[in-house]
Amino acid sequence: MVEKDSERRARENPVxxxxxxxxxxxxTVDSSGKxxxxxxxxxxxxxxxxxxxxxxxxxxxxxxxxxxxxxxHPILLLNILERKFIILxxxxxxxxxxxxxxxxxxxxxxxxxxxxxxxxxxxxxxCPQTIFMETVFRxxxxxxxxxxxxxxxxxxxxxxxxxxxxxxxxxxIFYTIAFIIGNTFLAYIIGKEQLFDIITASPTEHLTGFIxxxxxxxxxxxxxxxxREQVCTLVCPYGRLQGVLLDADSVVVSYDNKxxxxxxxxxxxxxxxxxxxxxxxxxxxxxxxxxxxIRNGTQLECVNCTACIDACDHVMDKVNRPRGLIRYASxxxxxQGTKFRITPRVFGYTSILLLxxxxxxxxxxxxxxxxxxxxxxxxxxxxxxxxxxxxxLYSAVIINKTFDELPVEFRVVKxxxxxxxxxxxxxxxxxxxxxxxxxxxxxxxxxxxRVKTHIEIDVYSGDERLQHVKxxxxxxxxxxxxxxxxxxxxRKQHNEHDRKxxxxxxxxxxx
Numbered sequence: 141m142v143e144k145d146s147e148r149r150a151r152e153n154p155v156x157x158x159x160x161x162x163x164x165x166x167x168t169v170d171s172s173g174k175x176x177x178x179x180x181x182x183x184x185x186x187x188x189x190x191x192x193x194x195x196x197x198x199x200x201x202x203x204x205x206x207x208x209x210x211x212x213h214p215i216l217l218l219n220i221l222e223r224k225f226i227i228l229x230x231x232x233x234x235x236x237x238x239x240x241x242x243x244x245x246x247x248x249x250x251x252x253x254x255x256x257x258x259x260x261x262x263x264x265x266x267c268p269q270t271i272f273m274e275t276v277f278r279x280x281x282x283x284x285x286x287x288x289x290x291x292x293x294x295x296x297x298x299x300x301x302x303x304x305x306x307x308x309x310x311x312x313i314f315y316t317i318a319f320i321i322g323n324t325f326l327a328y329i330i331g332k333e334q335l336f337d338i339i340t341a342s343p344t345e346h347l348t349g350f351i352x353x354x355x356x357x358x359x360x361x362x363x364x365x366x367x368r369e370q371v372c373t374l375v376c377p378y379g380r381l382q383g384v385l386l387d388a389d390s391v392v393v394s395y396d397n398k399x400x401x402x403x404x405x406x407x408x409x410x411x412x413x414x415x416x417x418x419x420x421x422x423x424x425x426x427x428x429x430x431x432x433x434i435r436n437g438t439q440l441e442c443v444n445c446t447a448c449i450d451a452c453d454h455v456m457d458k459v460n461r462p463r464g465l466i467r468y469a470s471x472x473x474x475x476q477g478t479k480f481r482i483t484p485r486v487f488g489y490t491s492i493l494l495l496x497x498x499x500x501x502x503x504x505x506x507x508x509x510x511x512x513x514x515x516x517x518x519x520x521x522x523x524x525x526x527x528x529x530x531x532x533l534y535s536a537v538i539i540n541k542t543f544d545e546l547p548v549e550f551r552v553v554k555x556x557x558x559x560x561x562x563x564x565x566x567x568x569x570x571x572x573x574x575x576x577x578x579x580x581x582x583x584x585x586x587x588x589x590r591v592k593t594h595i596e597i598d599v600y601s602g603d604e605r606l607q608h609v610k611x612x613x614x615x616x617x618x619x620x621x622x623x624x625x626x627x628x629x630x631r632k633q634h635n636e637h638d639r640k641x642x643x644x645x646x647x648x649x650x651x
Contacts, residue, residue: 153477156254161524162531165371166373166374167428167430167431167432167441167608168370168373168430168431168441168443174192174246174517176431177295178294178339178368178369178428178429178431179291179292180278180288180427180428180429180431180447181423181426181427181451182282182287182288182427183205183285183427183450183451184450184454185446185451185453185454186453187361187446187447187449187450188446188447188450188452189343191265191274191275191445191446192267192275194265195271195275196275198266198271199271199276202268202324203320203324203527205324205327205328206324206331206332206335207332207599208328209229209545210228211229212543213226213229213231213300213543214226214301214331214332215227215228215229216228216328217328217329217331218328218329220329221329221330225240231539231541231542231543231572232541233398233511233539235511235539235541236507236541238503239500239503239504239507241497242496242500242503243500245496246493246500247495249289249489249492249493249496250493251378251491252322252385252489253486253489255378255381255382255385255390256384256385256386256387256390256483256485256486256489257390257391257480257486257566258391258392259382259384259386259390259391259392259393259439259444260378260379260392260442260443261391261438261444261446262378263372263379263443263444263445263598263646264393264443264444264446265305265379265444267443269363269371269376270372270443270445272364273322273364273368273369273429274429274445276364277314277317277364277365277538277639278429278483280310280313280317281310281312284306284309284310284313285306285310288426294306296569301518309606311365314361314364314365315361315584317364318357318358318360318364318365319357319361319362321357321360322341322353322354322355322356322357322358322359322360323335323357324355324546325351325356326352328355328484331350334349335349336534337351338348338350338353356571369429369430369431369441371432372430372441372443372638373440373441379440379441379443380440382438383440383592385388386438387482387483387485388471388472388647389470389471389472389480389483389486391468391470391473391480392442392444392468392469392470392622393434393442393444393446393449393466393468394434394438394466394467394468394469394470394471394473394474395424395434395435395437395465395466396464396465396466396467396469396474397435397474398467398475399416399417399418400416400417400418400465401416401418403415403416403418403419403420403435404416404418404419404420405419405420405421406419406421406459410479412459412460412461416459417456417459417465418435418465419455419459421455421643423448423451423452423454423455423566423603424448424451424452424466426451427447427448427450427451427605428448428449429443429445430442430443434448434466438471448466449466449467449468452465452466460516468575508541508606508607509540509541509546509601509606510538510539510540510541510542510546510548510569510599510601510606510607511538511539511541511607511611512536512537512538512539512599512606512607513535513536513537513538513609514536514550514597514609514611515534515535515536515611516532516533516534516612516613516614517532517533517534517613518579520532520533520556520605521614522613522614522616524616525582528584528585528586529583529584529585530582530583530584530585530588530615530616531561531580531581531582531583532580532581532583532613532614534576534578534579534580534581535576535577535578535581535609536550536576536577536578536579537574537575537576537600538567538569538575538576538577539573539574539575540569540570540571540572540573540574540575541572541573542571543567543571543572545568545570545571546568546569546598546601546606547566547567547568547601548567548568548569548575548577548600548606549562549566549567549599549600549601550562550577550579550597550598550599550600551598551600552581552583552595552596552597552598553596553597553598553608554594554595554596555583555587555593555595556587557583557584557587557594558580558581558582558583559581560579560580560581560588560597561579561580561581561582562578562579563577563578563579563580564577564578568607580595581595581613583595583613583615588613588615588616589615590615591614591615591617592613592614593612593613593615594610594611594612594613595610595611595612596608596609596610596615597609597610597611616625
């Protein structure tokens with residue numbers, strides 16, 4: 141006789157005594173320290189249907205993303221190998237690290253803010269791990285092997301042709317889907333064109349890409365066929381952060397102990413006016429994908445998937461009790477009946493987030509299409525080129541961040557009277573490439589009043605100013621020139637004096 145899931149869960153994870161023991165170990169680990177395989181029953185209900193629609197929408201976006209383009213360019217590309225990132229048709233390079241860093245901080249703060257208000261709603265509704273596991277792979281498992289009791293019975297049964305066929309079919313489909321998922325994520329890294337080349341060409345021509353394809357597919361297959369919910373309970377740091385992110389006003393999936401305790405089984409003729417609403421049916425435990433008992437309170441293993449809410453609502457409907465024994469609620473809402481309120485911490489997070497978003501938007505709007513570095517060529521002194529001008533030699537490195545070829549010219553804006561003499565003719569930078577240029581800058585001597593004069597250069601493409609650059613201009617030392625002039629005048633006077641004295645002595649001899 142097959143042991144019921146509720147009986148097995150009660151045996152392996154008994155209800156804690158007054159001291160409490162359920163927090164001493166994870167629900168996926170039994171008392172001997174071995175892996176306790178989770179067999180959740182198939183959920184159903186309003187939240188489950190809503191999550192399916194949300195998951196379907198997000199899956200369509202995920203798998204169509206590599207094929208959606210803006211002006212012929214992917215909507216999202218995170219090419220770590222070439223250090224090129226395209227987001228919503230805009231290309232970003234390592235030079236935009238500050239922008240990326242601030243954007244990542246803004247994302248982290250938004251997650252912290254969202255968690256402080258709504259708990260782990262992201263995990264249950266948006267997280268790719270939950271979507272793939274519960275909406276895709278778990279459905280296939282139910283379809284091939286049946287519900288929880290049938291799966292457990294199949295795993296305990298000896299190997300025969302029926303079991304082999306079911307297991308082989310399930311894992312073949314699992315790996316096929318993992319292959320599609322892995323290649324989709326790979327397309328976000330290297331682009332769909334390179335991915336098609338790897339798929340259609342011989343593995344020997346793209347050995348690195350072929351290995352990456354197999355590696356991605358194998359990792360996803362292992363996660364969804366074996367590791368499963370342990371990604372959420374052991375690996376993902378987000379669940380562990382609940383202890384510092386949640387407070388008594390955070391909205392999470394909660395059990396209303398005011399209505400449900402003391403819990404006991406339903407007996408014939410029970411009057412609910414004389415007893416608590418929880419009939420201890422274990423339905424909330426049986427459908428939980430991480431194997432916890434939500435009645436024990438908020439736990440790091442809970443991913444807010446709402447399966448227990450649907451299961452409990454179904455039972456409440458059967459016993460003619462109001463829904464919401466398990467519901468989205470805060471601790472204060474259950475214990476004190478207070479409604480949601482904005483706490484000082486939430487207000488602080490919101491202020492920081494708005495500030496970061498404002499800075500990121502400002503940097504995006506003022507972001508230049510190029511990245512220009514202009515430096516005076518080292519080891520080369522100034523030159524006097526006539527017409528009362530002094531010249532310096534400069535080297536420039538310009539990165540074109542756009543998808544278009546850009547003609548570029550340099551203009552001296554400060555001090556006045558500066559001219560640029562480009563070596564090699566007009567400069568044009570190909571799309572997403574780096575170009576180097578060498579040029580002279582001529583300044584009037586009257587503008588060079590010190591050894592190092594600060595100058596400002598604008599980089600133009602047509603009539604559009606792309607970047608403003610500051611650098612230095614090397615000139616003669618005015619004090620040294622003044623000393624040289626004084627010495628020259630003194631030497632001239634001395635020579636004139638000697639010449640006169642020599643002439644006087646010569647006249648005396650004649651006399």
